Amino acid sequence: MLNLLDDKLKKAIKEITEELYKDMIEFVQKLIQTPSMSGEEKDVADLNIAEMEKLGYDEVFRDDQGNVVGIVKGTEPGPTIMYNSHMDHVSPGDVDNWEGYDPYGGFIDRCKVDNQDKEPDEAECVHGRAASDVKGGEAVQIYAGGLLVKLREKGFPIKGNFMFTGVVQEEPAEMVGMLHLIDKTLPAKGLTYDAMVSSEATSLKLYCGHRGRVEMLVTVYGRTSHGSAPWLGINSIYKAMPLIERIKDELYPALPTDPDLGQASISLNIIECSPGALSIVPDKCLLSLDRRTLPGETAETALGEIQSIIDDLASKDPEFKADVIIKSALETSYTGLAYEASKDMSPWKISKDHPFVRAAAEALEAVGQSVKFGYWDFGTDASKTCGIDRKPTIGYSPMQEQYAHTPYDKCRTDFMKIGLEGNVAIFLNVTSAGEEAFEKVEW
The missing domain is CATH 3.30.70.360 (Alpha-Beta Plaits)
Known part of the structure; x- marks a missing residue:
């Protein structure tokens, strides 16, 4: 397993995080300022493609359903870890409920926040529809790939492949974007994946399942x-x-x-x-x-x-x-591709003792993050990756679940910085954890 306690590597991750932070925050503002209701994700897909190309991803493409994929190739053979976000969001509802914030404004200020584990305090947040579901996490995942590009340029070994996937039509809950991506697009491109990290809201905890x-x-x-x-x-x-x-x-x-x-x-x-x-x-x-x-x-x-x-x-x-x-x-995508989708999403759960989860937890500890576990109340596209495919899957995200779908939608920018380091650490550690980390998930 990669020694993430190596001071040189940790220093490089922190330095590059600081270097990329401003651009990452500007990017999440652009995402929030771009409406992307289910079936209308094209403009956000265009933004994601352009940002990944700017960050130096080795391969970036859009499939016939409108999903986007970006790949950062390692310097050594190894597993492919999918980092997944959905590009659609729910309606902002009555704008009068937003207490002065434009749901598509991407405005940043200091405000009261609920940390769940302690009394509310203040933090800098970016506001707007999908800030917490999932554009805050989406920006962090895309920039994690960019950080890996810069590590590679500095001569650090990168094992395996980082694959960002932005899928359409998650909110209707039929998984049509994820199903098409995994079952059709990836095989047609000669690609596969070994595990998945979801950007759905976890408050920087590791989430291990949902009903x-x-x-x-x-x-x-x-x-x-x-x-x-x-x-x-x-x-x-x-x-x-x-x-x-x-x-x-x-x-x-x-x-x-x-x-x-x-x-x-x-x-x-x-x-x-x-x-x-x-x-x-x-x-x-x-x-x-x-x-x-x-x-x-x-x-x-x-x-x-x-x-x-x-x-x-x-x-x-x-x-x-x-x-x-x-x-x-x-369900019809913005490209015109239509599916008659069954309203059936599988439950799933991965053990905290699964080698993939242990490797992710060790990675967070190595970069100074406390490790806590949780489970979602709502459903996610992980119903495909773990519920059906039985691939190791976790959630890790700077977003907070209690703000999703509300007129208080926001994401802490300090959590985004922490999440950028954490996502990169997870990737580097799990790709070096050995074959046991990618064992089929059982329950």
């Missing part, structure tokens, strides 16, 4: 009649009521719990009926369910739980008819 997500649609059937004669029809809303009660009172409390990820959950978030007219008894009641899964659970097992309740109700009530499916959505 999965399955969106299900239950349709309960009835029969229409005039609203003045409801006894002539079968009201699908009334027929849905015992199903709703059993999901709430029986299924939810019985769901499993993980000591790190918490309890699996199910939430009824949308109810619709058809035809949806006041004078017509509805013949369809549609229930949209948000099911959060744990390792060991799948979309199929979640679907089976609902189907079991449906079957039981149907056996007791000849008028009860219902079905359940996994929802899907048509």
Whole structure:
């Protein structure tokens, strides 16, 4: 394993961090000032490509879906570590809630911040939509590649390859950008990856997993009649009521719990009926369910739980008819490429004792950072890299989760500087950690 305690290397990392810091902060401001709603990421993709070319990446390209890839090649053979960010963001919402900040301003000032682990204090922050999800982390990852370029120029050995990937359409939660990148773009280019570091918000902690997500649609059937004669029809809303009660009172409390990820959950978030007219008894009641899964659970097992309740109700009530499916959505990228994407994201968890995680932790300690671990409440594209591909995956980022998707969206600039050093240290250490660091993740 690389000796990150070497004073010459640590000094070089810190010196180059100081050299790049101003440009990195100006870059994150440009990213925030460039709107990039899902399906509209082209301008941010252009910025990322131009910045990587300016920083001296060896290879930079855009794929047919609009994802961008930048590669810094090492001086010695070794593994390829993907550093991943998504380029889209959610709507800023009502601008009046932003308390004087332009959501696309990229304004920098000192302000109150919540450190989570202690009382709030003040720090310099950059403000605006996606500062914490994920443009602050995105800028840091891209500049980590630039820092490696400068280390290489100074004669330091670099093992393996650094690969930055900026993907489209993460926010809709169907992983279409990441799936296309990994399953189609990389193989077509003769590329692969051995592990992934996500830039999703972690407050400089190492994050090691999150629950999965399955969106299900239950349709309960009835029969229409005039609203003045409801006894002539079968009201699908009334027929849905015992199903709703059993999901709430029986299924939810019985769901499993993980000591790190918490309890699996199910939430009824949308109810619709058809035809949806006041004078017509509805013949369809549609229930949209948000099911959060744990390792060991799948979309199929979640679907089976609902189907079991449906079957039981149907056996007791000849008028009860219902079905359940996994929802899907048509997602079209800014290049025009469209996917019918299933709303199914896999859960995943990597052990703190996995050699990849240990190597990342040792790297942070070597550059003077305290190591803490955590897990996301929300889902990320790591559902593909670790949940499906079972590749070692962690999150490490300067952004703070509590600001994501809020009108208080911001990222600490001091955390960005620390994160730049940390990302480079992680890369240098894990690429020298040996084959065991890239063992398949099991749970």
